Amino acid sequence: MNSEIVVSVCMGTGGIAAGGDMVMKAFQEEFAEAGVANATVVEHSRLHKVGCRGFCARDVLVDISVNGIVSTYQYIQPDMVKRLVSDHCIGARPVSEWLVGDDYHTFHDNQTKIVLGDLGKIDPESIDEYIRVDGYKAAEKVLTTMTPAEVIETVKKSGLRGRGGGGFPTGVKWGFCAANDSDQYYIICNADEGDPGAFMDRSVVEGNPHAMIEGMIIGAYAIGATVGYVYIRAEYPLAVDRLHLALKEAKEKGFLGEKLFGTDFNLKIKVKLGAGAFVCGEETALIASIEGERGMPRAKPPFPANKGLWGKPTIINNVETFANLPHILNKGADWYAAIGSAKSKGTKVIALTGKIRNTGLIEIPMGMPLKEIIFNIGGGIEGDKLFKAVQTGGPSGGCIPQQHIDLPVDYEGLASVGSMMGSGGMVVLDETDCMVNISKFFLEFTQSESCGKCVPCRLGTKRLLEILTRITEGEGKEGDIELLQELAEDVRDSSLCGLGMSAPNPVLSTIKYFRHEYEAHIKQKKCPAKVCNKLLTFFIRQDMCVGCGMCMRACSVNAISGEKKQPHKIDNSLCIQCGSCFDACKFSAVLKE
């Protein structure tokens, strides 16, 4: 048998969490074992680590390629490997029942992949693989044939806007920076992805770190920076490791360090680990953190492009923005500007999660309607429940209801309904989610992440959270909604940085679209979605209860009584609505109302 066998195992964080490393190990062992009988199998099979290919809901995903024909398997576990090796790799009979179905293709075929294009195909731990797919060609072209002004002009013409959330035109920002007369310029990559529900930057760094590094080289050349920083979350250990490796490899190849590509241009890139502060996603706070200070933002202007790190002109872009650049410089500004909508060009990587069938990482052209994302690519709502809202932009964004389902997803579209693009998290909510609870959840987050420098944010978020907590615990008062609105608007209008300015968005958007839920909590003391425990009454359906006693043991206040094998009862005067009995019951006999 002389066939070439390549097995690729998805090894992003999602893949590893689902057991990717175990699957990989099983393949190694299985190949070694099979190799005893037929040595060529081992010799001709290559095991690949690949980064995230986006469809994390189906992990562990495994590609088996025999003589160039690729089959993709889903939900692979270590105990299934034996059969894959014996039937497919050796026997050339693919195991049809484990192959991915049509929805795998629907998921991928409706996307436009630029940034994610090579993810899941190349080994992120090998620079040669990146070079094989034309990696570092754009950087070489830029450094050897273009002037910095030409690079900035190309980026301006492409219409690329910052993917970190603000959406400021990248080329324009670079132009501001380059216009300064300074002895030193800095370029910073913001990989401090702190939004709950967002993991696009992590996936890019894990799956294709060189694309981001190449983007940084291009940016550094355009503004004249010789020192760069990658500010990355310490909570992403795999991404940090792969980044370090990629930087080392790039340096060895002469793509970083001194005299890049034989020119006189030098660039050194350092890694700074974030220490866990959401506010450090804000430019000026991030700069303070790199300088070793408390990560607190300062008033702008002066903007970092004029006075940034150590007072020098500094450009900060996020991972996805940098990863777009090699493609723009390779294929041209016109190619890029042809993708997307009128004011938002190109594509956006979105972490599609929540109560949806196909969760994962997707990339869509700007302007794609929400409906298509959720129902075509996402495959609709999990468990055939009803769609309620989609939360975009993380704690800075808002909730978009059913009535705006045809909204185009771009910077302007999302802003028009009181939400924002943010870094691109999209959490789909169904009928069992309580919007007051969601709003409280985000305020808990922003309140604890508020750095405390400016009063509106420090005290405003605290008071907003107190009112929301009161409402969800049945202590809501007449006038609370109006008070929330007034306070939210004040916090929005008077906070120092983006964190405070956008923190009220979840409150304002849920009041705007789901006011009736707030009213039900305050006036009827009811939670329509049955989430806020304090507003619920728990009871046991006598016809469903088998008397197993699980609920009785779970109850911490002894509110449940009943004989063995006889239906049990809850004493509501003792019940503290903790929900333990509901979680403990295996027969769906505990109900809440």
Place this chain on the structure above:
Amino acid sequence: MDTQTTATLEAIYDKCAANEDNIITVLQEIQKEFGYIQEEVVHWFSERSNIPASKYYGVVTFYSQFHQHPRGKNIVTVCCGTVCHVKGAPRIIAKVREDLKLGEDQVTTKDMQFTLERVNCVGACSIAPVVLVNEKVLGKVTPSKMVKSLKEHKG
């Protein structure tokens, strides 16, 4: 402070000074070595580097990564991202607190076996709710699955 600790601190100081590292990196190194930031270590560094201790404390208290108290043998980190929240993270936390008998503001058990922590998001939203027990990632966690996992780690 014993001589061995001083030698370790001296080594961290030299390494960081050579790299021109800032306070955050210094503290990250200290925490990697000792598990948490001890008061006497901060004062040692403050004197050695001629930077006021208040400056160190400013940084320690600002960033959530730094711990000022010793942590348990096992670290249970519950992801509190949006998806984990809507899929039941609060119930998991309540269960862990109940099972480990943790008081309201208590995060570490008296026997120093467990510390309960939260993380904003680990980005494994497709298998939410997610809990990390030490380095191991548990997906689609239920309260009963959580109790089972804790039991495995109880001595």
